[in-house]
Amino acid sequence: MNTDQPPETNTDSVVPPPQAESSIPRRSRADIRSWLTAYLAFLLEEEPQSINTELSFDSHGIDSAAAVSLVGDLEEWMGIELDPTIVYDYPSVTQLADFLMTRQERSAA
Amino acid sequence: MNPAESTHLVASPRAPETAPATAVTPRLTLQDEALQRTQRRLAVTMILVPPIGVMAAITMVITTGITIVEIVIFLVMYALTTIGVTVGFHRQFAHRSYEARQSVRIALAILGSMAIQGPLIFWVATHRRHHQFSDSDGDPHSPNLHGEGWKAWLGGFWYSHIRWLYAGEITNSVRFANDLRHDKAIVWINNAYPILAILGLVLPSVAGALLIGGWMGTVKGFLWGGMVRLFVVHHAFWSIGSFAHTFGSHPYRTDDHSGNSFWLAIPNFGEGWHNNHHAFPSSAFFGLEWWQLDIGGLVISALRRLGGIKNPNSPTPEQKASKRRQQTID
Numbered sequence: 001m002n003t004d005q006p007p008e009t010n011t012d013s014v015v016p017p018p019q020a021e022s023s024i025p026r027r028s029r030a031d032i033r034s035w036l037t038a039y040l041a042f043l044l045e046e047e048p049q050s051i052n053t054e055l056s057f058d059s060h061g062i063d064s065a066a067a068v069s070l071v072g073d074l075e076e077w078m079g080i081e082l083d084p085t086i087v088y089d090y091p092s093v094t095q096l097a098d099f100l101m102t103r104q105e106r107s108a109a
Numbered sequence: 110m111n112p113a114e115s116t117h118l119v120a121s122p123r124a125p126e127t128a129p130a131t132a133v134t135p136r137l138t139l140q141d142e143a144l145q146r147t148q149r150r151l152a153v154t155m156i157l158v159p160p161i162g163v164m165a166a167i168t169m170v171i172t173t174g175i176t177i178v179e180i181v182i183f184l185v186m187y188a189l190t191t192i193g194v195t196v197g198f199h200r201q202f203a204h205r206s207y208e209a210r211q212s213v214r215i216a217l218a219i220l221g222s223m224a225i226q227g228p229l230i231f232w233v234a235t236h237r238r239h240h241q242f243s244d245s246d247g248d249p250h251s252p253n254l255h256g257e258g259w260k261a262w263l264g265g266f267w268y269s270h271i272r273w274l275y276a277g278e279i280t281n282s283v284r285f286a287n288d289l290r291h292d293k294a295i296v297w298i299n300n301a302y303p304i305l306a307i308l309g310l311v312l313p314s315v316a317g318a319l320l321i322g323g324w325m326g327t328v329k330g331f332l333w334g335g336m337v338r339l340f341v342v343h344h345a346f347w348s349i350g351s352f353a354h355t356f357g358s359h360p361y362r363t364d365d366h367s368g369n370s371f372w373l374a375i376p377n378f379g380e381g382w383h384n385n386h387h388a389f390p391s392s393a394f395f396g397l398e399w400w401q402l403d404i405g406g407l408v409i410s411a412l413r414r415l416g417g418i419k420n421p422n423s424p425t426p427e428q429k430a431s432k433r434r435q436q437t438i439d
Binding site: 042 | 131
């Protein structure tokens with residue numbers, strides 16, 4: 001049993017980023033890349049080192065369920081609202097990280 | 110070991126370059142309006158259509174009677190799809206409680222899909238989440254989390270039997286069934302779910318056309334091997350979420366309300382030994398005493414003798430003794 005989960009699962013869906021914005025630290029580009037790489041590594045059951053950050057998510061075999069999961073977790077981790085389509089609009093770790101950096105700046109302004 | 114317990118992954122500490130080590134735990138459920146709408150529509154269809162078919166079948170029995178052929182078509186389709194769910198979806202894919210040849214796995218996955226309880230990967234993810242959170246917050250279909258009093262009790266029972274299918278959130282298969290998402294044949298069968306669901310209705314219709322004859326035979330085959338069969342199989346399995354977490358005996362200590370009941374184990378081929386199952390989730394056999402009828406377990410024994418599967422897990426006498434309660438009065 002893991003205890004690191006928030007126990008409520010039926011209520012946190014209503015407001016995507018449940019934490020107050022101030023409680024989430026600003027993420028660096030390296031942080032974001034590392035997070036995305038770790039997520040891809042989990043999805044693909046591979047080591048983070050072997051993830052090609054320039055390759056498109058599509059060629060990694062990321063389907064729509066995986067995209068929804070990834071974007072939902074990203075929203076929570078960064079404390080910003082995101083559109084599920086960003087995975088297709090910015091289809092690699094590098095591109096998505098760049099987009100998220102600008103998106104983060106905008107929501108902080 | 111239940112695979113779900115090992116799915117919350119901590120990324121390798123050797124993260125690339127300057128970045129600090131990152132731990133990633135995918136979310137429990139997918140919150141996506143479009144997915145949720147599709148889910149709701151499919152669930153409501155699968156809940157409402159079979160009862161209409163049952164009423165039509167009853168009407169036809171009154172007007173034209175029933176023969177042994179319809180009953181045989183019903184029983185054969187019932188047995189095949191129930192084996193697909195309990196031996197395949199549940200004991201093989203969700204718990205990996207035995208090793209099987211790929212041909213056996215594929216056959217079981219196809220039969221289970223014809224039971225119309227959702228696509229394989231969805232089913233497995235939901236079930237593994239159920240085990241991880243059984244009867245506590247996070248359980249997709251617990252009857253015991255809905256408050257005090259008889260109204261809450263009834264509401265909880267209804268939720269765990271049917272309502273969770275359309276009102277619940279979709280379990281994240283990335284978190285709970287990532288292993289199956291990498292199995293090409295399984296993904297193919299998962300995605301072919303709509304075709305396989307329809308195949309489960311076409312087969313008995315064809316059998317009716319051949320064995321009874323004419324349009325009347327086709328309709329009777331469809332109703333008895335399709336609709337009535339779906340109705341009974343659905344309730345036999347939904348009862349595990351509702352009845353088996355409310356009633357029954359508790360010979361083993363578990364962290365939930367799972368109970369054993371003989372009468373429930375008959376229609377769903379052994380699933381009714383639900384306290385046994387929660388005590389020993391990786392056991393291929395749900396009946397753990399000689400008198401605990403477990404048809405799914407018998408199928409596994411038979412398949413092993415035929416060479417289709419091997420190494421079915423079962424608890425040792427010591428493991429059983431260590432989890433057994435002193436007195437089974439509750």
